[in-house]
Amino acid sequence: MKKKLTLILLLMIVSAISSADDAPSPEQVPMLSDKEISCLETVIQNETGGDHRQGAIEVGATVFNRVRSPQFPKTSCAVAYQPKQFSNIKAIRPSMISARAKSTTAEIIQLHYEDALPKNILFFHADYVTPNWAHRLKRIIKKGNHIFYAK
Numbered sequence: 044m045k046k047k048l049t050l051i052l053l054l055m056i057v058s059a060i061s062s063a064d065d066a067p068s069p070e071q072v073p074m075l076s077d078k079e080i081s082c083l084e085t086v087i088q089n090e091t092g093g094d095h096r097q098g099a100i101e102v103g104a105t106v107f108n109r110v111r112s113p114q115f116p117k118t119s120c121a122v123a124y125q126p127k128q129f130s131n132i133k134a135i136r137p138s139m140i141s142a143r144a145k146s147t148t149a150e151i152i153q154l155h156y157e158d159a160l161p162k163n164i165l166f167f168h169a170d171y172v173t174p175n176w177a178h179r180l181k182r183i184i185k186k187g188n189h190i191f192y193a194k
Contacts, residue, residue, distance in 0.1 A: 075119070075152060078120060079118060079119045079120060080148065080152065081137065082118075082119045082120035082122075082123045082124075083103060083106060083119045083123070083148050083151065083152070084140050084144055084145055084148045085123060085132060085135045085140065086102065086103070086106055086119075086123045086129055086132065087099050087102060087103060087144045087147055087148050087151070088135055088139060088140045088141060088144040089129060089130075089131060089132050089134075089135045090102045090129060090189075091144075091147075091187065091188075091189070092141070092144070096147055096150075097186045097187060098186040098187020098188060098189050099144075099147045099151070099187070100147070100150065100151055100154065100160070100186075101161065101164060101167065101184070101186045101187075101189065101191050102167065102189065103147075103148065103151030103152075103154075103155070103160065104151070104154075104155075104160035104161045104162075104164050105164050105165060105166070105167055105191065106119050106122050106123065107119070107155050107160055108160075108161075108162060108163070108164055108165050109122045109165060110122055112165060114165075115165075161183070161191075163183060163193040164183055164191045164192070164193060165192065165193060165194060166180055166191070166192040166193075167189045167190060167191045167192065168189065168190060169188055169189060169190075170185060170188050170189060170190055171188075177190075177192065180192035180193065180194060181193045181194065
């Protein structure tokens with residue numbers, strides 16, 4: 044099933060890239076491995092399990108923006124499992140990832156390949172907490188149950 048989903052996802056991405064005139068070339072946006080897709084699905088499930096779709100898209104944008112930033116690791120897996128970044132991420136097992144999280148992740152990846160995700164978001168937190176770092180960053184937007192920030 045996972046291979047079938049991955050194949051469908053790749054076909055969607057290739058279709059989106061070939062049909063978008065302003066989409067970055069494949070050299071600019073490297074293809075994601077199955078492992079990288081799985082790590083992104085894990086982040087989406089962990090961080091937005093009950094959140095609405097738009098909040099999940101912003102969370103995905105945060106992961107991709109961190110991969111692009113020199114301040115963070117260079118892969119979605121390294122970003123996902125970086126210490127003290129995503130609460131309880133190690134507790135999520137593949138069998139726990141919902142169809143909704145997989146579908147939303149596929150949409151996030153498509154937006155990533157179309158270069159259509161917000162570029163400035165690097166941080167977020169749930170709206171029911173106030174981390175000690177939040178006041179030092181620029182609040183960008185609140186989507187779903189999360190508040191997103193840029194430096």
